[in-house]
Amino acid sequence: MTTTTSLQAVPGSSTAGQNVTLTATVSPSSATGTVTFLDGSSTIGTANLSAGTAAFSISTLAGGNHSLTASYGGDTNDAPSTSAAVTESVGQAPTNTTLRATPNPATIGQNVTLTATVSPSSATGTVTFLDGATSIGSANLSAGTATIGISTLATGNHSLTASYGGDTNDAASTSAAVTESVGLAPTNTTLRATPNPATVGQNVTLTATVTPSSASGTVTFLDGSTTIGAAAVTAGAATLSTSTLTTGNHSLTASYSGDMNNAASTSAAVTESVTGSTSTAVPDTAVPDPVSVSPASGSESSQVMTFTFNDPNGWQDLDVVNVLINNVLDGRSACYLAYSRSVGVLYLVEDDGGTLSTGLPLGGSGSVSNSQCSVAGAASVAMGSGNTLTVTLNLSFTAGFGGNKVVYLAARDVGGGNSGWQALGVWQAPFTPSGTISVVSLGAARGAAAAGTPQTYTATLMDSKGVSDFGVVNLLVNNFIDGRIACYLAFAAASNTLLLVDDGGDAGGPFAGSLVLNGGAGTIQNSQCSVNGAGSAAVKSGNTLTLILNLTFQSSFKGNQIVWLAGRDGAGANNTGWQATGTATVQ
Template sequence: MRWSYLAIILTAQAHPLAAQFVYSPNSHDGTVSGFSINPNTGALTPIPGSPFIAFNAGLPQSVVVDPTNKFAYTANTFSNNVSAFTINQSTGALTSPPPYTYAAGNGPTAVAVHPTGKFLYVTNYNDDTVSAYTINPGSGALTPVAGSPFATGRDAGNGLVVTPSGKFLYVTNGGGSVSAFSVDPGSGALALLSGSPFDLYGGNGDAIAADPSGKFLYTVSDQFFGTAAAYDINTGTGALTSVAGSPFTTGDSASSVAVHPSGKFAYVTNFYDGNVAVFAINTSNGALTAIPGSPFATGLNPVSVAIDSTGKFAYVAGGAKDQLFAYTVNTSTGALTPVAGGPVSTGSDPVSLAVTSAAPVVAPGNPEPVSASPGAGSAMSQMMTFTFTDPRGFTDFDVVNILINNFLDGRSACYLAYNSIGALYLVPDSGGGPLTGTTLNGKGNGVSNSQCSVASAGSTAVGNGATLTLTLNMTFTSSFAGNKVTYLAARDIAGNNSGWQALGTWAVPGATTFPSAGGVSPARGNGSSQAFTFTFSDTKGYQDLGVVDILINNFLDGRQACYLAYSRPFNVLYLVNDTGTALSPGLQLNGSGTVSNSQCTVSAAGSSASGSGNTLTLLLNLSFTPAFDGNQVIYMAARDSTDANNSGWQALGSWTVQ
């Protein structure tokens, strides 16, 4: 292992900063150099106070910035520890708070942060292990994960990466293999994947990077003149398969690799050639093709390359003359052009790079639930699909929620939460306490409580553009029988929240009432007007029905609602006023005229009531006001002519007023 050009390339999704910064550890000085980035030109300016001392740090080899841009960490090979820094959000200056360092294994070399910012991982070259830590979100302090360190393979430590989904972690081993782990989304603990370690087809892996989609993995090696190996990642299992044509020739002694944020280009530093090879990535199969003009010259002995989060600039650390080189990136071709002003000086022997994220152009709007499908129905088991959207892309989701119950209450409910690192949780019957989690795609054990269960097999989570789609293999218990509302909610990583939205209903078989509310058609839809058909039944015949009720609102509340009462004996329909305290004048159906409040209007024309056998059918010609827009639940209830028997309120449909 050649300490002088060990390169670890790490990227992070981040919250916005006032400025963007580059950090490079200087292995022979025990310091970290910091530079601010000119957002227009990409030029670098030393941060006041740089280089920053890494206290008690011997041979810092790699650096990473957490996704919030609040903390930076270095892996220190000779002192067997990790240094922690806080980042000044305005100036980029680094401060190392006590206790300054945290114990690692023997020979820590590479460091990576989980995409959620909850966990830190460090490879220990001489122990062949990975140390795992939880990160305190307030202070950045590290606490070892239970079971850490985790065994890898021979000579572990030259390359380390966590996939963008946070589900898998990969380590290159000196024996010519990659160790692959699954990441527990709750604890951060690692478990070796079946088939791990996977053979490398390009010699020993000196560095590793994953593409932004999480579909492809790239390793580089200085063996066989210099190669880059490409692998397809099975997004369900994490298993690696060599891409056709791999490995690909790079240059003499490939030392680091980085993937452009667009996923279209890969950049490889060639230590002895003094250049960067640039490849176009086939986004379908992951294969690499050198772009025109590649390779691009750098200084002597480049050891590390990083691309900023905007994709406009590239930076290369050169060990021979202790310099950092800046380039603009042609985002169409991937080509590099040196930034005017030439390289900047670092400390002694810069060995890796980390770039904080730029303030993104944030799309307006909040995350929103879109639909539940089926929107209505009845069965003990059902494959249900839930769709959510976020204007900043599906990776911006923090958590999405599904709550199925009579009312908006997380107690004694089928209450599910799916988070950004791919775990599905089911809330206990009490509505609180420890959560039971599972992975999807048949790789978990499923989850259950007294109301429902979700099987991992057949359940999937798929993100595409702005949309996240959950397909869940659901089964309900007999004790949960009755008519339920399906509520959805979504929250993004910045904390923006959609609030609960009623987007469907579901009847769990087994409940009986006398008399009963039968149903509504259509049971799910949208629009500003609709002719609805409502059915009610009484085992003594429809003539035994007294008053039947229909309440359309986002909650079971007669105020500011479209709240209707039909008297069967008098064939009169009433509309409750806005405050829920009085009835409108009665409306004779099959006649003329209307009744209105601030939420809705019922027209007698086109409305009717008819009875046959045990069933009463109401056809109501309804229109809604613009002020009543949003997702509403359709509740129904029936009582008999003696008022002695009542169905209670039943959620039997949902409607989006537009």
């Protein structure tokens, strides 16, 4: 007998994992036997007929559309028949994603563990972790969780989310944002003063040690609340020498400024006792002294450079002389060289700022290199005569070391006398400036004159959008990048006005004075320098701005100083950053 079979699926639309009941109805209802249920051509189950119906439930249908049929197999009296196809739509199951960050808060460099939990726990696939809109990592789900660790979050608040991408059966979902607060790493600063006690006029060396040793920035040395001086932190230490402490007890401290990753800290006070002397105290002047760099400025990827040092006790009294070429006084990721006079070899410090290369005999065929520079033994030589040691090095700079660099020199004698670092040159390893504004040059890239002597500095910058796009040009003269106790100038291009920042060093003011550069003879000054409007000018032509400054340095500003330039456009979108363009010795 002929039969007909029909199929009903309830519900007709479902989600992954939901139970779907399939009911087949066969007529005549007296038919017996088995009904096979199929998804396309694949059998998904069977059921026996009872009173003309057979039912089967399934919860394993994957997401998507399924063409379901019921096939009756017939019996002795009744012929087989197959139902028309029924389309079952199976959607993805909703999911929920949560995020946990530990520890919170954290300090810079600390590992933060991000754990995403996705329900249902049967979900598979990948979770992407984001800091704002930026992906910071991803991980596969396992038993409903995915985890990554990250130690590169910068200081500040981070809005972190976990985004689950979904799978065949499970819909995508994103967690609520978790705010992770990353603070500066704590630091510890200690101070040592030697000798202690000292006599009036005797040189006292102040050494501040900052931990962690990776900290950069500046240490300011204070006598009570009065600043004695400041020095840059290199490999965890900063050193300053002074011979001006008066008779009595001095409460000395070292105040570390902090940097982008490290918090500021101040040492415990050290009491330095200074006594009078029955004879006139003579400052210790018999220490070695860096003299010069030749050439003192330039722009080449390779250059034979000559470094000259002096020792009043004779050149053979020198122990080690150093050359450090970098954009700041930091031996890490630098072209950092040490020539041992007693051993007669040159060492190149590795990128970590502390490990020495194999010693290189000068004049031979060998070479040493790190990621910043290399020195060839050929055309390199060290020569001594009288009180003078001259070290000539055949240098090459890598492409990755491009930019404006400062050339620092230092010398130590066999008795431990040390000149400290002296900035005596600048060098531009070729590079392509980013942005539309670039620093081109500084006239008088190397200057030396007595305090009170007027000098002309000519700064040239370019803006590819035209000279009218310039906003502010800065010139900073100091022994490190710090506007405090400096000759710090800001030229506002729109108004043709030159501003001199006061000794406090805040670029936003207050200012020691201002000049409109119109040829007038007015003067502005602070404790480090003065600028005379006569002889100063701003020349604008095409894409080029030339700033001519008639500068005079004060007697309180004696020493080797670095000249930095920076420029930015009116909108503030393009900024050159500080570029070391020259050095000046105030005598």
